[in-house]
Amino acid sequence: MVELVLSLNDRSGEYAKHAAVVLASVFSNIKKTINIHILYDETLTEENRAKLTALARAYHHYIFFYHVTIPEDMLQASAQVHKIDHWTKASMYRLLLPNFLPADRVIYLDCDVWVNMDISELWSIDLGEHYLGAILDQGKEGLGDYFPTVGLCGDTYFNSGVILFHLDNIRKKENWYDEMLYFLRKYPITTMPDQDALNFMYGSNYLQLDQRFNTFAYEGLNPDNKIVHFAGEDKKWWDHHSPAAPIYHSFLAMTPWAGACTPAPVANPQPGPEKECRAVQPPLFAKPVGPPALIAQPVVIQPQANPLHLIPARLLPQIPVAPVKRKRCRSVRLRLRPKLRKKSGKYRSIRRIRRLKRQQGLRRRVLPPAAKKWPLLRKKTVYMIRKSSLKKSTCCLKRSS
Numbered sequence: 001m002v003e004l005v006l007s008l009n010d011r012s013g014e015y016a017k018h019a020a021v022v023l024a025s026v027f028s029n030i031k032k033t034i035n036i037h038i039l040y041d042e043t044l045t046e047e048n049r050a051k052l053t054a055l056a057r058a059y060h061h062y063i064f065f066y067h068v069t070i071p072e073d074m075l076q077a078s079a080q081v082h083k084i085d086h087w088t089k090a091s092m093y094r095l096l097l098p099n100f101l102p103a104d105r106v107i108y109l110d111c112d113v114w115v116n117m118d119i120s121e122l123w124s125i126d127l128g129e130h131y132l133g134a135i136l137d138q139g140k141e142g143l144g145d146y147f148p149t150v151g152l153c154g155d156t157y158f159n160s161g162v163i164l165f166h167l168d169n170i171r172k173k174e175n176w177y178d179e180m181l182y183f184l185r186k187y188p189i190t191t192m193p194d195q196d197a198l199n200f201m202y203g204s205n206y207l208q209l210d211q212r213f214n215t216f217a218y219e220g221l222n223p224d225n226k227i228v229h230f231a232g233e234d235k236k237w238w239d240h241h242s243p244a245a246p247i248y249h250s251f252l253a254m255t256p257w258a259g260a261c262t263p264a265p266v267a268n269p270q271p272g273p274e275k276e277c278r279a280v281q282p283p284l285f286a287k288p289v290g291p292p293a294l295i296a297q298p299v300v301i302q303p304q305a306n307p308l309h310l311i312p313a314r315l316l317p318q319i320p321v322a323p324v325k326r327k328r329c330r331s332v333r334l335r336l337r338p339k340l341r342k343k344s345g346k347y348r349s350i351r352r353i354r355r356l357k358r359q360q361g362l363r364r365r366v367l368p369p370a371a372k373k374w375p376l377l378r379k380k381t382v383y384m385i386r387k388s389s390l391k392k393s394t395c396c397l398k399r400s401s
Contacts, residue, residue, distance in 0.1 A: 002030070002123045003106040005097065007039035007068075009090035016048035018111040018238060020055055020255040021248060025115045027059040028254070032120065036063045037101060039093040051256040066100060068093050077184035081193050091194040094160070095180055098170045105168075110161040112236055113214075114228040114247065122213050122227075127166045131173070131202040134158035135214035137195075139231060150187040152199050158206065160195040161229045162214040176201055217244065 004026065010016050023036065036056055040049075049065065056063035070092065078092065094108050107122060109115070127133050137159040140147075147154040170176055183190075183200045190196045212226045217235060221228065230237045230244065237244035252258055 002032070002034040002120060003037065003101075003103045004034055004119070005037045005039065005094070005101070005106050005108045006111060007090040007093040007108075008044055008111070009041060010043040010045070010048065013045070013048070014238075015090075015111055016044060016052060017252070017255070017257045020052060020257060021238075021251045022109060022111055022113055022115065023052075023055060024251040024254040026109075026119055027061065028251070029115060029118050030120060031118065034061050034119075035103075036061060037103075037106070038063065038065050039068050039090065040065060041068060041089065054256050068096065068100070070096075073181060074184075077181045078193060080188040081184060081190060082188055094163070095194060095197060097165060098167045098176065101167065103167060106165050108160075108163045108165060109227075110229065112230045113161060114223065114230070114237065114244070114251075116223045116228060117212075117225045119227075122162075122164055122209075125164060125207070125209065127164065127169070127207055129169060129205075130207040131166060131170050131205050132198075133164035133166075133207040133209045134160070135162065135209050135211055138211070138216045146191070150190050150196055150200070151183070152196060153203065156203055156206075156208075157199055158203070158208070159214055159229070159231070160198050161231060162227055163198075164209070170202070219243070 006019050006022065008015050008019055019038070026034075038052060053063055070089065074092075074096075097106065097108070105123075105127070107119065122133075125133055135158060137157050139159075140154060140157050144154055147157060179201050180197050183197050184193065187196070214229050215221065215223075215226045217228050217230045217237070228244075230242075236242065237248045239245065242248075
């Protein structure tokens with residue numbers, strides 16, 4: 001079953017409506033039931049959430065809601081990024097997908113795309129051992145000097161508006177979360193934090209997809225069998241002066257935001273249930289609440305034994321280390337000989353302690369082995385001079401008459 005993800009930070013109250021238009025464009029082209037995963041925070045109102053649920057049920061698809069809480073270490077790392085307030089927090093949620101989404105693979109879509117094709121074509125692409133499938137960014141011209149300043153390669157730089165994630169392959173990369181934190185701390189000058197971080201983490205092992213899966217909108221574009229991306233703040237298709245505004249409003253009429261929503265079902269007639277996930281902190285999954293038969297078993301990521309976030313070895317500078325001669329300081333020598341040190345602590349050197357020991361007779365004198373034999377040799381010499389035997393005579397003396 002196709003797994004589709006959208007993320008929302010609805011501070012203005014309009015982004016939920018834009019997400020509904022994207023879903024309506026997906027539903028009008030796909031011919032089977034899909035799972036929709038909505039990543040949201042406290043800005044999503046109950047009313048807008050109920051409308052998204054009604055839209056999914058009207059087309060007979062399954063919808064899941066995940067209330068995401070950004071981890072504290074990630075908030076601290078991103079607090080120094082200059083452009084972090086320029087983008088919504090929802091753009092950072094996709095960086096945490098391997099932590100809490102119970103799926104092997106997933107398609108991520110921005111809320112400013114028009115899906116004018118059966119998205120199952122994108123889902124059916126085999127990623128092999130790649131971390132994700134994405135399309136080269138078509139707006140990178142003139143940024144050749146920018147990419148080296150944030151440790152990226154401009155030739156392989158991809159856009160993050162449409163991504164096919166292989167979450168199982170990413171979970172095998174044990175240090176993916178540490179690399180993300182390292183990038184945010186190392187390059188606070190990044191202008192697109194989420195997209196640059198994804199390129200830094202997975203740019204060396206991703207599958208480049210056909211451009212029709214993420215085609216930037218331009219005048220005279222043929223949108224047939226394409227996913228059209230209205231990238232750029234001045235090119236959004238919901239703007240009234242945009243050439244694509246009539247298309248946007250035609251899909252908006254298929255959603256509950258139009259007042260009456262009467263779509264034609266194109267898939268399984270059984271409506272999909274609404275499920276909700278609790279707030280999560282990496283590296284654990286959030287487990288959906290609902291009937292067990294309708295929920296895929298999540299893949300649990302065990303917490304790391306070492307809570308510190310290690311910098312990848314390939315990113316550390318190679319600094320030559322000179323051998324250091326070990327030198328034992330005087331205080332260490334004194335600590336190694338506590339019996340020789342008085343409690344008053346007035347002796348400051350080992351040499352002085354030894355000299356005082358010799359004066360006080362504390363040092364035991366050891367005689368050489370030859371000195372022990374001197375008394376015996378002297379005694380033997382005396383007996384030889386007197387011509388007397390060292391052994392006692394065994395003869396008895398007789399008295400003479």
